[in-house]
Amino acid sequence: MINVLVADDELPAVEELAFLLGRDDRVGTIHRASSGSEALRILATTSPDAVFLDIHMPAVSGLDIARAISRRAKPPLVVFVTADEDCALEAFELAAVDYLLKPLRAESLTRTVGRIAELLRDGGAPAAEMITVDQGGTTRMIRRDDIMYVQAQGDYARLHTAEASYLVRVPLADLEQQWADAGFIRTHRSYLVALKHVTQIRLSADGPHVTVAGAGVPISRRHLPTVRERLEATRVRPQP
Incomplete structure (x- = not known):
């Protein structure tokens, strides 16, 4: 308690x-x-x-x-x-x-x-990784681990949280490199997903996708092997 x-x-x-x-x-x-x-x-x-x-x-x-x-x-x-x-x-x-x-x-x-x-x-409270965003003329600070997925919009990226979305002037490819160690994975040329927020995964050939915050995020054929590999790394296995 x-x-x-x-x-x-x-x-x-x-x-x-x-x-x-x-x-x-x-x-x-x-x-x-x-x-x-x-x-x-x-x-x-x-x-x-x-x-x-x-x-x-x-x-x-x-x-x-x-x-x-x-x-x-x-x-x-x-x-x-x-x-x-x-x-x-x-x-x-x-x-x-x-x-x-x-x-x-x-x-x-x-x-x-x-x-x-x-x-x-x-056993502890690590410092939160904070992201500065602008919304409606107001500058806000949000936690990176609250970001569920990121969607490319040209040279910008839209950060989706449970409560709102924020547009930042950073290409998706840059965020992919910067946030790889934080558990974000590229599933599509237009999407970056935080694995910790994924609730369901469908890997069938007829439109594979992951579900994040109730939204279906596509997995492209190019990124499917990487997604499979990351999922296998988190699978629970019996002790040898």
């Missing part, structure tokens, strides 16, 4: 997040704090696995709390929950596991809890 602390200077926001977390079977004890100073007092006597912090709290902000607990020998995992996108880069420089925007979406929170559970099993 994952024990957490929720801190926000708006009590309704605390209760909403605590309610949503309480619906997740993976979450155990939920501590609540309605100010940054109260959060620090709780952290002085308890050791939650993860803390969900509002950034803009009076006197002691969520960023202040994250800096304070980062000096611990075994700090809890940090998730920022805020209506402000401007602090995303600083948040991830503090090794935040995630950065959730208000109003909260239950699906996003579920993914975050899953990420926390995975990191706790692995």
